Amino acid sequence: MKDGPSAEMAASFTDAMKKASTSLDQMHSTLGTYQKLAEPSGNLGHDLTRTLGEVDAAARSVRTLADYLELHPEAVLKGKQ
Numbered sequence: 222m223k224d225g226p227s228a229e230m231a232a233s234f235t236d237a238m239k240k241a242s243t244s245l246d247q248m249h250s251t252l253g254t255y256q257k258l259a260e261p262s263g264n265l266g267h268d269l270t271r272t273l274g275e276v277d278a279a280a281r282s283v284r285t286l287a288d289y290l291e292l293h294p295e296a297v298l299k300g301k302q
Contacts, residue, residue, distance in 0.1 A: 290296060
């Protein structure tokens with residue numbers, strides 16, 4: 222290869238293409254991992270779905286408690302009667 226601006230530009234372009242290729246390989250790997258997680262038949266996907274369901278149930282319980290305490294603030298001191 223010759224020296225000069227053209228050689229520098231070609232080297233820069235080659236370097237950029239190598240970096241882009243590495244980034245695309247990493248993205249492909251990440252998407253593959255995500256697909257495994259998102260599979261309904263996968264254990265991790267099932268566990269994640271179950272955990273999110275439990276978090277949703279806990280959030281509903283907290284909302285119910287907050288609504289009850291809003292209507293009956295004395296329950297904090299006296300308890301539910």
